Amino acid sequence: MRKWISGAFFIALLAGCSSNPQQSAPVEERVPSTATTPGSNAGAVTGGTTAPGVGGTTTGSAGSTNPLRDPSNILSKRSVLFEYDSFTVPDQYRGIVEAHARYLQGNRNTRITIQGNADKRGSREYNIALGQKRADAVRQLMRVLGVGDAQIETVSFGKEKPRNPGHDEAAWAENRRADIVYSGE
Amino acid sequence: MPRFLRLLIPLVLLAFAPLAVRAQLTIEIVGGAGTTVPISIVGFENESSWPLGITGIVGADLSRSGLFRLIDPSGIVPRPARAEDVRLGDFRARGADAVVVGSMTSLADGRVDVRFVLMDAVKQVQLAGMSYAVTPQQFRATAHKIADVIYEKLTGDPGVFSTRIAYIAKQGSRYQLHVADADGVNAQTIVTSNEPLLSPAWSPDGTRIAYVSLENRKPVIYIQSLNTGQRQVLANFKGSNSAPAWAPDGRRLAVTLTKDGGSQLFLINADGSGAARLMSSPSIDTEASFARDGQSLLFTSDRGGTPQIYRLTIATGAVERLTFDGSYNVSPRASPDGKGFVFVRRDGARFQLAIQDFATRQVQILTPGPLDESPSMSPNARMVLYAAEQGGRGILAAVSSDGRVKQRLVAPATDVREPAWGPLQH
Numbered sequence: 001m002r003k004w005i006s007g008a009f010f011i012a013l014l015a016g017c018s019s020n021p022q023q024s025a026p027v028e029e030r031v032p033s034t035a036t037t038p039g040s041n042a043g044a045v046t047g048g049t050t051a052p053g054v055g056g057t058t059t060g061s062a063g064s065t066n067p068l069r070d071p072s073n074i075l076s077k078r079s080v081l082f083e084y085d086s087f088t089v090p091d092q093y094r095g096i097v098e099a100h101a102r103y104l105q106g107n108r109n110t111r112i113t114i115q116g117n118a119d120k121r122g123s124r125e126y127n128i129a130l131g132q133k134r135a136d137a138v139r140q141l142m143r144v145l146g147v148g149d150a151q152i153e154t155v156s157f158g159k160e161k162p163r164n165p166g167h168d169e170a171a172w173a174e175n176r177r178a179d180i181v182y183s184g185e
Numbered sequence: 186m187p188r189f190l191r192l193l194i195p196l197v198l199l200a201f202a203p204l205a206v207r208a209q210l211t212i213e214i215v216g217g218a219g220t221t222v223p224i225s226i227v228g229f230e231n232e233s234s235w236p237l238g239i240t241g242i243v244g245a246d247l248s249r250s251g252l253f254r255l256i257d258p259s260g261i262v263p264r265p266a267r268a269e270d271v272r273l274g275d276f277r278a279r280g281a282d283a284v285v286v287g288s289m290t291s292l293a294d295g296r297v298d299v300r301f302v303l304m305d306a307v308k309q310v311q312l313a314g315m316s317y318a319v320t321p322q323q324f325r326a327t328a329h330k331i332a333d334v335i336y337e338k339l340t341g342d343p344g345v346f347s348t349r350i351a352y353i354a355k356q357g358s359r360y361q362l363h364v365a366d367a368d369g370v371n372a373q374t375i376v377t378s379n380e381p382l383l384s385p386a387w388s389p390d391g392t393r394i395a396y397v398s399l400e401n402r403k404p405v406i407y408i409q410s411l412n413t414g415q416r417q418v419l420a421n422f423k424g425s426n427s428a429p430a431w432a433p434d435g436r437r438l439a440v441t442l443t444k445d446g447g448s449q450l451f452l453i454n455a456d457g458s459g460a461a462r463l464m465s466s467p468s469i470d471t472e473a474s475f476a477r478d479g480q481s482l483l484f485t486s487d488r489g490g491t492p493q494i495y496r497l498t499i500a501t502g503a504v505e506r507l508t509f510d511g512s513y514n515v516s517p518r519a520s521p522d523g524k525g526f527v528f529v530r531r532d533g534a535r536f537q538l539a540i541q542d543f544a545t546r547q548v549q550i551l552t553p554g555p556l557d558e559s560p561s562m563s564p565n566a567r568m569v570l571y572a573a574e575q576g577g578r579g580i581l582a583a584v585s586s587d588g589r590v591k592q593r594l595v596a597p598a599t600d601v602r603e604p605a606w607g608p609l610q611h
Contacts, residue, residue: 044285073413113402122381122536123529123558124517124603125428126485126492128397128404129441129448132425136447154443155403160381167577 023099027036044083054125067103074099075099082176087133089141097138100180101145108151111183114138117163124158132179192595199407217295222339225256225281229301230266235321239289239299242328246346246368247335250567251590265563268314273306283339284401285331296320297526299327312338325370342565349607350570351375351385351394352581355600362396364411366564369594375409376416384558385605386429386438387590388455395429395438395606397421408455419457430473430482439463439482444497450484450497464497464504474519474526483507483517484525494528507541510548514539516559520586522566527586529558538571540586551588559602562586564609570594572602 067073080093089097116135118127135154142152164171165181196470217232222246233338257277266288276284287301300316313334319327326347333344348367354561360382363374380399388408389396391602395408397578404427406419420426424443431438441450442460450463450470464510475482481498484585490493491512491517496505507513511529520526525542535554543545556574563570566586573582573593579602581594594601 009324055334114468115402121534122513122531123472125441125472126469127516128425128427129471132443132448133469136443154425156443157381157399157404158383160399160436 022164024114034118065176075103080134080178080179080180081173082134082137082178084172087130089137091112094141096180097141098112098145100149101142104142104147106153108148111151111153113181114152114154115179115181116154117175117177118156118159118181119175120159121160121172122159124160128156128158129159130156131178135174136148138178191529192243200393217527221254222283223254223256223281224283224285224335225258225276225279226285227258227261227264227266227287230264231287232289235289235297235324239320239331240285241367242325243285243332243335246329246332246344249300249368250336251585251592252336252340255574258284261302261561268302268304268311271304272475273304273309276306283312285335285336287331292318297324298325299331301331303338306510325366329366329368342567343609345563345565345606345609347610348564349391349610351387351605351607352601353382353385353597353603355579355602356598362409364394364607365509369596375411376407383603384428386431387602387605387607388431389433389435389608391610393455395431396601397427399430403474415465417457419455420453420460422460428473430475432475433477433479439475439484441471441473450482462536463499472516475516476519479520481567483519485517494526507546508548518560519560520562520566521564524566527562527569529559529560530581538569538584540569540588542607549588551584551586552582557582559604561604563606568606570604570606572604 037098070076074096077096080089080097080136083090091097104112114135116131118130128143135156139152139154159175162175164174210473226239226240226244229462230407232240244255245603247253254579258276259571260477261275263366265286267286271284271286271429283302286306287299290298292298297317298316298318301320302314303312304310315334316329317330329346336344336465345537346367349364350367351362351364352560354363358376358379360380361374362376362382362385363372364375367608375394378398378400383397385394385396392412393408393410395406397404397406404425405421406426407416408419408430409416419429419438420440420442423443426440426442428441429438437452437454440451440453441448445451445462447467448465448471452463453460466486466488468486471483471484472483480500481496482497485492486495489506492515493506494508494514494517496507509529511530511532514528516529517526525540526582527538527540529592530537535559537554538552538557538560539548539550551569552571557571559572561570568585570581570583573580581599581601581604583594584590
């Protein structure tokens with residue numbers, strides 16, 4: 001322990017001696033057109049991601065009739081928060097999930113992604129799996145309510161995209177979450 | 186404390202040697218081995234004719250390993266350059282057990298002949314002698330090769346100074362996959378993304394890196410060729426695709442896919458074809474790591490109620506639980522020497538690295554935490570590179586697999602994480 005601390009003192013010294021990284025010209029991400037897409041992989045990479053919010057906002061003026069965007073409509077609520085180490089949709093969020101399930105049943109061509117998240121503690125890859133489990137829990141409830149799998153994709157960001165970057169229990173609680181995102185949003 | 190003072194010497198050398206200035210990552214030794222080999226490295230004949238020398242890099246490599254202590258040869262005149270010039274008594278008198286001398290000579294074609302000999306000052310024998318015809322651009326690589334030879338002769342293990350490391354650097358909202366020499370120098374940007382990158386994994390031949398990117402708003406596994414810069418999709422199935430681990434033959438990878446429900450382990454060919462489920466479980470199975478022989482793999486599973494480490498024998502499908510102590514043991518990485526595995530354990534709120542022996546099941550805690558993660562072993566199994574946090578920022582650190590030697594790799598103003606130690610270069 002003592003040695004770690006004394007070592008830390010020199011880091012500042014050494015860091016000061018270091019110039020900026022000497023890097024080769026940054027290699028930009030390869031556009032997927034150069035990628036060879038294995039035939040068996042369903043859903044190959046599409047060129048770049050759509051900017052969030054570009055789709056779905058065509059009725060964007062105030063007084064929008066899009067129920068997904070109407071702040072007074074329960075469908076505008078998209079997040080399900082989970083207890084620590086829990087993968088059950090808490091009772092207070094069941095109403096939200098049920099509302100989205102009803103909407104999906106009335107709009108069979110509409111697709112959603114449920115994005116699971118985890119708090120920052122622990123292994124990155126294991127947290128991907130934990131986030132996935134939360135997304136899957138929301139999907140399971142929607143299944144029970146009659147929504148078909150074709151309308152839902154569940155994915156996980158693990159701890160990589162925290163909504164609250166803080167280091168306390170309040171932040172962690174906010175990051176143990178699954179978000180419902182409609183296709184095109 | 187004499188031990189502390191001893192640490193100061195290499196630190197000061199590192200701080201003022203020109204080689205450290207260009208470093209993306211700066212490495213400091215923060216803890217030493219119990220015993221070190223005292224070695225005297227004499228500046229090579231004519232070395233000062235070139236701006237970048239060789240012996241400074243050799244000495245930095247060796248002292249950074251924590252297993253060597255540099256003995257200053259200045260004052261020994263004339264300065265020996267060949268085995269027959271060395272009066273070993275002069276070096277013994279300074280406490281050196283090993284001596285390195287050498288020379289550098291311009292060749293007609295513009296290359297430089299670099300040659301050295303390593304001598305055992307105690308037994309009074311020559312242990313190694315090599316020569317290289319190289320361009321000045323290859324001096325750094327040549328120095329690492331010389332350090333590898335010296336390390337192997339004096340410790341019995343292959344040196345890893347010529348290997349490379351990969352890691353993720355985050356600056357603001359930009360993520361980059363970097364590849365650098367094992368001493369942090371010559372960092373190259375391989376991939377840049379505005380979305381998180383994680384889990385880089387070297388192919389066994391060191392020509393490709395598999396990694397996970399969230400650029401498509403979900404985890405997708407890519408493989409990037411370091412030679413051509415070409416990228417291919419390894420796995421982009423419905424759901425999440427993550428945790429790539431190369432099989433030792435380099436033809437297949439184990440990955441975690443959720444396409445059939447839950448996080449489950451699959452084998453997939455390196456061209457992305459033939460994804461086949463390894464196991465079927467109602468639990469989380471992820472973080473595969475192949476054993477050296479490719480016959481089994483370690484993985485993390487919560488099938489017992491808490492995340493623990495298991496071993497799957499691929500041919501039989503037999504699964505055996507390996508960790509029992511504590512309620513959170515994750516991120517297993519099989520040791521390249523086949524003897525055990527390194528992993529992350531949680532003790533209360535503290536995440537620490539530990540190493541477990543297959544035969545004895547004995548567990549040794551390697552690091553103090555509090556937020557240590559993503560272990561990756563050096564190809565000679567002597568060091569473990571991992572991610573730690575310091576002042577709210579990610580840094581890389583390394584610890585010897587006996588827990589005695591400790592280093593930090595620090596990049597100014599950059600969050601670094603997800604290190605992966607590349608294979609031996611052949």
